[in-house]
Amino acid sequence: MKQCTLIASPFGDILLRAEDDALTGLFFVGQKYFPDERIDDRGGETLPVLRQTQEELAEYFAGERKVFAINVQPSGTTFQLRVWRELVKIPYGQIESYGGLADRLGLEGNSARAVGAANGRNPVSIIVPCHRVLSGAGDLTGYAGGLERKQGLLALERPAITSARQMNLFGA
Known part of the structure; x- marks a missing residue:
C-alpha cells in the first residue's frame, strides 16, 4: 500500500511518501524535483512507517534525535x-x-x-x-x-x- 501525507516542520511543509513498511520519499513542498503525488486525505489508517517518521522528525527538529531508525527504500540508479x-x-x-x-x-x-x-x-x-x-x-x-x-x-x-x-x- 502506498500512502502520502503532509506534515509541518520548522523549515516548511514536508511531503512524506511510504509504501508498505518503508519510507520512499521526504520532500520539502516546492523543492526541486518535487514529485507529482496525490495526498491521501481519505482519513484511513496511517501507515506505521509514516507515524514513526513524523515522531522521529519531531524529535530531530527538537534537537533530541541524532540517528534515524526508519526503514527507507529510495528509488534510484x-x-x-x-x-x-x-x-x-x-x-x-x-x-x-x-x-x-x-x-x-x-x-x-x-x-x-x-x-x-x-x-x-x-x-x-x-x-x-x-x-x-x-x-x-x-x-x-x-x-x-x-x-x-x-x-x-x-x-x-x-x-x-x-x-x-x-x-x-x-x-x-
Missing part, C-alpha cells in the same frame, strides 16, 4: 543508491565535501560532480542527510530543498559533537 548509502554514514553534526564523498566511494577523476548530481536527486532528504555535503571549499551548494533550508539544518546539527552513525537504514 545503482550509482545514486551507492551515493545515498554513503550519505547515511556521515555523522550528525559533521560535514563532508562532494570530492571527499567521491573518494570514499573509490571514484576517480572529476567524480565530485556526479556525486553532487546523485546527492541532489536524493528522495529521502534529512533522513538520508544530503544537507551534510558541502563544496570542497566548504561553501553551501546544491540543495534541492533550497540553500536556506540546508543552512538551517546544518545550524540545527552543528552544535553536536557525536560519533553517532546512521547505518543500515536501507533495510539491508
Whole structure:
C-alpha cells in the first residue's frame, strides 16, 4: 500500500511518501524535483512507517534525535543508491565535501560532480542527510530543498559533537 501525507516542520511543509513498511520519499513542498503525488486525505489508517517518521522528525527538529531508525527504500540508479548509502554514514553534526564523498566511494577523476548530481536527486532528504555535503571549499551548494533550508539544518546539527552513525537504514 502506498500512502502520502503532509506534515509541518520548522523549515516548511514536508511531503512524506511510504509504501508498505518503508519510507520512499521526504520532500520539502516546492523543492526541486518535487514529485507529482496525490495526498491521501481519505482519513484511513496511517501507515506505521509514516507515524514513526513524523515522531522521529519531531524529535530531530527538537534537537533530541541524532540517528534515524526508519526503514527507507529510495528509488534510484545503482550509482545514486551507492551515493545515498554513503550519505547515511556521515555523522550528525559533521560535514563532508562532494570530492571527499567521491573518494570514499573509490571514484576517480572529476567524480565530485556526479556525486553532487546523485546527492541532489536524493528522495529521502534529512533522513538520508544530503544537507551534510558541502563544496570542497566548504561553501553551501546544491540543495534541492533550497540553500536556506540546508543552512538551517546544518545550524540545527552543528552544535553536536557525536560519533553517532546512521547505518543500515536501507533495510539491508
